[in-house]
Amino acid sequence: MDPGARREDVTATAVRRRLLRAVIDVAPVFGFTVSFAVTHRLAVALALAIAAGAAVCVHRLVRGEPIRRPLAALGLVCVGGVLAARTGQAANFFLPSLVVHCVVSVVTPVLLVLGWPPMGLLVGAVTGERTRWRRCQVRRRAFTKGNLVILAGHLLMLAIQLPLFFSGRTVALGSVDVLGPIALALAALWGWRIYRRAVGTHRCTAHDRPSAEISPCVERAA
Template sequence: MRDESLADLLGGRRGAVDATVPPLAFVAGWLATGQSLWGGVVAALVAGAAVAVWRMSRGARPGAAFVGLLAVCVAALIAVRTGRAADFFLLQLVSNAASALVWALSIALRWPLLGVIVGVVLRQRTRWRRDPDLLRAYGRASWIWVLQYAIRLAVFLPLYAADQVAALGVARAALTWPLIAACLAVSWWVIRRSLPPDHPGLRHPVTPAPSDEISEARQNTKI
């Protein structure tokens, strides 16, 4: 199988800067100003704006570049409204919990999100889903992504409950690009192990002939 790896297809590093720089800036500003919430918020917003400008200078679309900045603004607003610095990371906690649930649900519904994402990137629409081997492989590999979000929650929740602001910032950075890189590598390994040796790869879904689809549908109906 000669396909690119998932890291090649999905570009796992693209969101790493957006996800790590503003939280680290928040913690740095919070500490530098004597644990002032506003010191952290201002530092995070400046860092988020700088990252957005940097991404646009590298050819990113304005909408995509400002998504990260919007997330920083929402996180900052939550912290300001509650007056608790640890709440800057509340949006991250909620998004990880929601992501784990959505990915698990997509597997249960036989629409694994990893397949959906790769299918969009490769402009396959839903052809990948008509390949039983690819559908099974994407389903198995998607569980790795569920595990990724679960790991983050297992680390973030105790720190959030203990109001460990600095540790939350460090954990956010440590569990962004390194964890995504590991997730991409392991899920790619799972896909390769799940596909038959003679499968042509992700770019070439093997769809059954119409007669095979009818036979399969009849068998499913009997079952």
């Protein structure tokens, strides 16, 4: 099998695993939303959210899986919990995730214009290719096209969640936030399919020189 195709298959598998893990990662937000909808007690909802976040970390640790993502999610839960507890406004629990969506929505277009699509950086980190994909203009454009889908996912989340946040509709906000990681994982999978379709049968030459900004590429049958 072609090494490039093998790396791409590994990346596709990683995207699908991310989708499955996203279902588990929503446990803290799900617990907070359900408990607050039932009890309307902020302390109970926060306690359940933190407990669920810790349980996800332990589950990943026992299975020998990376826990950086659940730890980051638990950190957001703790920050949101502090904000909600100090202000007495349950909707502030979701403020950190809104800030993340805002930052991604602002930074991503800048990186796309500069020719550094975050999707390419992530794929390079997963496959060990790092930033060598930038030497191929076809792949760089394909990553940009795929990344637009992910950017659209973040913008859609902001368009839905911001009105709910400013109106203080905590349960509705939480219901949307529960679907957020799953929707973004689906967007990543869709973006990956767009990337593969844009690349098509295009393959870079094996003797690309690291010093070249864009190396010559050839096309051959997959």
